[in-house]
Amino acid sequence: MHPATEKLVSDLKVKSFELDACDYAKRGYHFEIDLEANRLREFAQCLLDQELYLVFVGGLHVDPAIEIIYQFASYDRPFRLVLRVAVDSNNAIPTISDIYHGANWHERETRDFYGVNFIDHPNLIPLILAEEDVDLKPLLKKDDDLKASVAVRWVIEEEQPETDEKADKD
Amino acid sequence: METAQLNLEPATDIQSDSRYYLNMGPQHPSTHGVLRVLLEMDGEYIIDPQPVLGYGHRMQEKMAEHKNWMAFMPNTGRMDYAAALPYNHGYVALFERLCGIEVPERAEYIRVITSELNRIVSHHLWLGAFLLDLGAFTPILYTFVDREKVLDILEDVTGSRLTYCYFRVGGVCKDIDDKFVERTREFIKYQRERFDVYNKLVTGNIIFIKRAEGVGVISRDMALRYGVTGPVARGSGINYDVRKNEPYSVYSKFDFEVPLGQNGDSLDRYMVRLNEMEQSLRIIEQALDQLPEGPYLSKVPKKLKLPTGDSSFAVEAARGELTYYMVSGGGDIPYRLKIRVPSYSNLSILPELGQGILLSDMVAVMGSLDLVIPEIDR
Numbered sequence: 001m002h003p004a005t006e007k008l009v010s011d012l013k014v015k016s017f018e019l020d021a022c023d024y025a026k027r028g029y030h031f032e033i034d035l036e037a038n039r040l041r042e043f044a045q046c047l048l049d050q051e052l053y054l055v056f057v058g059g060l061h062v063d064p065a066i067e068i069i070y071q072f073a074s075y076d077r078p079f080r081l082v083l084r085v086a087v088d089s090n091n092a093i094p095t096i097s098d099i100y101h102g103a104n105w106h107e108r109e110t111r112d113f114y115g116v117n118f119i120d121h122p123n124l125i126p127l128i129l130a131e132e133d134v135d136l137k138p139l140l141k142k143d144d145d146l147k148a149s150v151a152v153r154w155v156i157e158e159e160q161p162e163t164d165e166k167a168d169k170d
Numbered sequence: 171m172e173t174a175q176l177n178l179e180p181a182t183d184i185q186s187d188s189r190y191y192l193n194m195g196p197q198h199p200s201t202h203g204v205l206r207v208l209l210e211m212d213g214e215y216i217i218d219p220q221p222v223l224g225y226g227h228r229m230q231e232k233m234a235e236h237k238n239w240m241a242f243m244p245n246t247g248r249m250d251y252a253a254a255l256p257y258n259h260g261y262v263a264l265f266e267r268l269c270g271i272e273v274p275e276r277a278e279y280i281r282v283i284t285s286e287l288n289r290i291v292s293h294h295l296w297l298g299a300f301l302l303d304l305g306a307f308t309p310i311l312y313t314f315v316d317r318e319k320v321l322d323i324l325e326d327v328t329g330s331r332l333t334y335c336y337f338r339v340g341g342v343c344k345d346i347d348d349k350f351v352e353r354t355r356e357f358i359k360y361q362r363e364r365f366d367v368y369n370k371l372v373t374g375n376i377i378f379i380k381r382a383e384g385v386g387v388i389s390r391d392m393a394l395r396y397g398v399t400g401p402v403a404r405g406s407g408i409n410y411d412v413r414k415n416e417p418y419s420v421y422s423k424f425d426f427e428v429p430l431g432q433n434g435d436s437l438d439r440y441m442v443r444l445n446e447m448e449q450s451l452r453i454i455e456q457a458l459d460q461l462p463e464g465p466y467l468s469k470v471p472k473k474l475k476l477p478t479g480d481s482s483f484a485v486e487a488a489r490g491e492l493t494y495y496m497v498s499g500g501g502d503i504p505y506r507l508k509i510r511v512p513s514y515s516n517l518s519i520l521p522e523l524g525q526g527i528l529l530s531d532m533v534a535v536m537g538s539l540d541l542v543i544p545e546i547d548r
Binding site for chain 1: 223224227229231232235264267268393394395396397398399403408409410415416477478479480481482483484491493495497498499500505506508510514515518519522547548
C-alpha cells in the first residue's frame with residue numbers, strides 16, 4: 001500500500017471511519033465504506049482535507065431505501081473509494097455540495113432520476129430532465145425488479161463459514 | 171420571462187441600468203453542441219453564468235438497465251462523439267475484469283493504437299474549434315485536413331468515422347493489416363511536421379496569446395472541489411492521468427510523458443493538449459514497433475452471467491477521467507450503470523470560473539475546457 005494511502009486510512013480510523021479494503025483486481029476500487037447519513041458531511045470534509053476529489057455521486061434504488069453512491073479518488077496515487085449512504089424515510093439526505101462544489105450538479109441529477117431530496121442544497125431544480133418532468137424519476141425500479149440491498153452486494157466468501165458456525169451454536 | 175420560470179433570480183432584482191440577462195446558446199456556435207448558458211451581465215462583464223443542460227439527453231443509464239450488457243455496446247460510442255473509442259474501452263474492460271476474460275495481447279495493442287489515434291482526432295477537432303471561437307478562421311481548415319487523414323485510417327479498420335463500436339469483450343472485432351500499419355506510420359511522420367505549422371500559425375501568435383494568457387485560471391483547490399480531470403486539470407499542474415495512475419490495458423509498457431501546465435489558464439490548457447498529441451504519437455509509434463502477432467479476439471461464451479456486486483473501471487478519455495460504475499444483481503442485465511463523464515465535472519466549474527470576466531473571455535474559457543455536450547447530457 002502507498003504510504004500516503006496508509007496514513008489516510010489511519011487518519012480516518014482515528015475519527016472512527018473504518019474503510020474496508022477491497023480486491024482492486026476484481027472490483028476496480030480500493031476501499032469501501034457504508035455510513036449513516038448523519039456522519040456524511042463530516043466524512044466528506046475529512047476527504048476534502050485529505051485532498052481527494054469527487055468522482056461522481058449516483059443513486060441506486062434498492063430495498064429498503066435508495067442508496068446514494070459516492071466515489072472519491074486521488075490525483076496523486078492509486079486510490080479509489082466507494083461510499084454508500086442510505087436515504088432516510090422521507091427520501092432525504094444531507095447535501096455535500098457546499099463541501100465538494102462539484103456535487104451540486106451530481107445531486108441535482110440524482111434528484112431528477114430518483115426524487116431524492118438533498119437537504120440544504122442551494123438550487124435543487126431539474127438539471128438534465130426538463131422542468132415539466134420534475135416528478136418523472138426515471139431510474140426508480142418497478143416493484144417486480146426491485147432487489148434488496150444485500151442482493152446487489154459482493155458476497156464475502158470468507159465470512160460465510162463463521163455465520164454457519166454461529167447458526168449451529170444457536 | 172424565461173429566467174423567472176427557471177427559479178433563478180427574477181429580472182426585478184436587477185438594480186443598475188446596465189444589468190441584463192443574456193442567453194448564450196442553445197444554438198450558439200461556440201457552445202459545441204446544444205448547451206445553453208444563462209448569463210447575468212453587467213455591461214460586458216459576466217456576473218453569474220449558469221449552464222442549462224439536458225438538450226441532448228437520451229437517458230443512456232436507463233437504456234443500460236434494460237438490455238443484455240453486450241447490447242449496450244453501440245451506445246458507448248454515442249456519448250463523446252469526438253473520441254468514442256476510450257468509451258468502448260472502458261465498457262468492455264469493466265466486464266472483462268469482472269468475468270475474468272483474457273484479452274489477447276495483440277488486441278490490447280490494437281486498442282491502444284486506435285484509442286490514441288482517436289485522442290489525436292479529438293484534439294484536432296478541439297484545436298480547430300477553439301481557435302474558431304477566438305475568431306481565427308484558418309486553423310480549423312488545417313486541422314481538419316489532418317483530421318481527415320486519421321479518420322480515413324480509422325474508418326478502414328473500424329467501419330465508421332465517428333460513433334465507433336469497434337471493441338468487443340475479449341478483443342476487437344476486426345484485425346489491423348499491413349496497410350493500416352503503413353498508413354499510420356506515414357501519418358505519424360506527417361503529423362510531426364504539422365506541429366511546426368500549428369506553432370507558426372497559432373502558438374506564437376500575439377493575438378492568440380493575449381486572448382488566452384491569464385484567462386480562466388483554475389487552481390488545484392478548485393480542481394479538487396469540482397473533480398476536474400484530464401487536460402483541464404493537467405493545465406493546472408496536476409499530474410493526474412489514469413493511464414499512469416491506474417494503468418489499464420498495456421499502457422504501462424510504453425514510455426510517454428504527461429504534459430503539465432503551470433498557471434492553469436487557457437494558454438496552459440492549449441499547450442497541454444498540443445503536447446499530448448505528440449505523446450500519443452510516441453505511444454502509437456512504440457505500439458506499432460512492438461505489435462505482437464496472434465489472435466485479435468478471444469473466445470467468449472455467448473451468454474455471460476455477471477457476478478453479484480459492484481465494480482468500477484476508469485479510463486483516460488480525451489477529456490479526462492471516464493468511469494463506468496456497474497452494479498449487478500446477477501443475470502446478464504446490469505442492475506445499475508453509472509457513467510461518469512469528464513466534461514460534466516469540467517463544465518460544472520463554469521459558474522465559479524466565469525464570475526466577473528468579459529463575455530469574449532467566456533468564449534475563450536469554454537473553448538479551452540474542450541466540452542462535448544452530448545457526453546454531459548448522456
